[in-house]
Amino acid sequence: MRGKLCILLMAYLLPIAGWTSPANLVDAEWHEIETPHFRIVTNGRPESVKGLAEDLERFRVVASQLLSASEVQHKLTIFALADRNSYAAFVGDENAKRTGGVFHNTSYGSFALVNLGSDRSMREHPAREFLFHEYTHFLTYGRSPLHYPYWYSEGFAEVFSTVDFPKDGNYVFGAIPMDRAASLYYDQPMPLEELLRATPTTADGRQNSRVYAGGWMLTHWLIMSSGKADRIQGYVSAYNRGEDPVDALVSALEMPFEELERHYIGQAKGKFSKRTGLMPRGYKPVQPIVQPLSREAAVAEIARYLVMSGKNADSLRELVQYARAERADSHELMSIIAVAKTRAGEFSRAESLLESIPLGAHSEQWYQSAEAFLWLERQLVKGVHSDPERLEAVRDRFAALIEANDEVPAYWRGLAVAMQKLGYPRGEYLKILEQAYLRAPREVGIAWWYANELYLDRDAEIFARVAHPLLMQITEEQPRTQLQAMLADLLPDIAAPEVDAEEKKTIDGAFAKYKGYSANKALALALDYKGAYVFGYAYDSPDQDTAxxxxLEVCEARRITLNVESLCRIYAEGDKIIDAVGSSDRL
Structure with missing residues (x-):
């Protein structure tokens, strides 16, 4: 038995050695498999992946019922990669060692990646659990600003990763994932308090495995056995308000920690219940459409992901070099590299790449998108000296891109930036910014700008809805302090952070200073898409018009000096806010 085990371990470990060369990616056979809700790009066996696509559509229906997920979720792009080496070329070697699948929600769209060769259960469809796991993340995270504790995020996805369809019209969920079974068999459960406080940044490789196993155990008990599943949302809300993760769970469940720990430890020795259900009456299995991808199209798909996700620049460089040498490049690939050069600030190089593309392709969305981002970034580096005519062209281009595909958050953000810099009323560009936020609530740049704008409206409830989850993403001290101060200003129950005089030069500090001035006063404000801002005060004026x-004069002078890119506006007259969107309020 021991000899057989060694052979099995060697068979599992051998594929880990090495790294996929760009030749293996470019010269592989790639296929596109499409269903109404999924688009799968794969270098695996198309018939096997077709089966996965059919099950994904079934799973989507089940998950929409069980998770109350939104029906408006856009189509998810999945890279189903044949082996560990192909997977490593996308996610990096270290991530490939630690994961079998990942999910990215970016301002350019949502992507899931899965290693088809990472499944050890020898089931009919390789890596099926990984795909169901990542799609659960998509359903729960795709359009929600909420953040989930690490253990619950992964544990929840694990619970639904084992949904099975034993016969037509039926489904079963709640079985233990194969990797979790191995973890529980060979290892002791992670201590409960350690589990509840774990984060992706504090857990190493072995601890990650224990978090997944412990998260699965605790989540399975909460959903299946505790009778307290309806209290989980209150816990998640408290967690997003910044409450202690241990105290928040104990409070939400109304259960002493010792009792909760007893149930948790008991899971490691218990039998795990499963539940069954029926597919909706009249559900018909989906027939995926399978099409081969040319080498050129496959290279463009790979490059687009690497650029849009900002992952694995080394793979991108080697891919492009090999594709050019083998004449597997394309005009679309050139446009994608132009986007990468634009991001790096190499505008002349990006422009020359776009100029190499024939006029006949300039109507393609991939070309127009690359050109729009180049136009925008060129104007943004000019700061307050940007060209209004060029910004109008940027505005029109992003408006056209949204008309063609309104699911891309980056298009909405680009339009909002152009409108703000052109001096549009706050209410108009905020409607556009809101659409960007709703599509990518975890994109920090979008959420940061939106939170600052919402703060100016002095609506504590709406501001907190954006600021609390954002605070969980920001690690830099200065913006964290600023956001905490704004929350404390609008929500009296939140303690203000202790800061020195220099750090107090924040928006809430400026408001506090302004309140102390006498009548016939005015406050002008400029706040741009970066969150940069400047004020101008006037008080003790002979009349309001003079104030x-x-x-405005003081604000504009400071705006030019400090390169704040939006125009100055009168924000308050006396103590009354006049530039709040939708209503007037008092400071």
Missing amino acids: NSKA
């Missing part, structure tokens, strides 16, 4: 003019 307004003086405040």
Whole structure:
């Protein structure tokens, strides 16, 4: 038995050695498999992946019922990669060692990646659990600003990763994932308090495995056996308000920690219940459409993901070099590399790449998108000296891109930036910014700008809805302090952070200073898409018009000096806010 085990271990470990060369990616046979809700790009066996696509559509229906997921979820792009080496070329060697699948929700769209060769259960469809796991992340994270504790995020996805369809019209969920079974058999459960406090940044490779196993155990008990599943949302809300993760769970469940720990430890020795259900009456299995991809199209798909996700620049460089040498490049690939050069600030190189593309392709969305981002970034580096005519062209281009595909958050953000810099009323560009946020609530740049704008409206509930989850993403001290101060300003129950005089030069500090001024006063404000801002005050003026003019004059002078890119506006007259969207309020 021991000899057989060694052979099995060697068979599992051998594929880990090495790294996929760009030749293996470019010269592989690639296929596109499409269903109403999924688009799968794969270098695996198309018939096997076709079966996965059919099960994914079934799983989507089940998950939509069990998770109350939104029906408006856009189509998810999945890279189903044949082996560990192909997977490593996308996610990097270290991530490939630690994961069998990943999910990315970016401002350019959502992507899931799965290693088809990573499944050890010898089931009919390789890596099926990984795909169901990642799609659960897509359903719960795709359009929600909420953040879930690490253990619950992964544990929840694991619970639904084992959905099975034993016969037509039926489904079963709640079985233990194969990797979790191995973890529980060979290892002791992670201590409960350690599990509840774990984060992706504090857990190493072995601890990650224990978090997944412990998260699965605790989540399975909460959903299947505790009778307290309806209290989980209250716990998640408390967690997003910044409450202690241990105290928040104990409070939400109304259960002493010792009792909760007893149930948790008991899971490691218990039998795990499963539940069954029926597919909706009249459900018909989906027939995926399978099409081969040319080498050129496959290279463009790979490059697009690497650029849009910002992952694995080394793979991108080697891929492009090999594709050019083998004449597997394309005009579309050139446009994708132009986007990468634009991001790096190499505008002349990006422009020359786009100029190499024939006029006949300039109507393609991939070309127009690359050109729009180049136009925008060129204007943004000019700061307050940007060209209004060129910004109008940027505005029109992003508006056209949204008309063609309104699911891309980056298009909405580009349009909002152009509108703000052109001096549109706050209400108009905020409607556009809101659409960007709703499509990518975890994109920090979008959420940061939106939170600052919402703060100016002085609506504590709406501001907190964006600021609390954002605070969980920001690690830099200065913006964290600023966001905490704004929350404390609008929500009296939140303690303000202790800061020195220099750090107090924040928006809430400026408001506090302004409140102390006498009548016939005005406050002018400029706040741009970066969250940069500047104020102009006037007080003790002979009349309100004079105060307004003086405040604008002071604000504009500071705006030019500090390169704040939006125009100055009168924000408050006296203590009354006049530039809040939708209503007036008082500071």
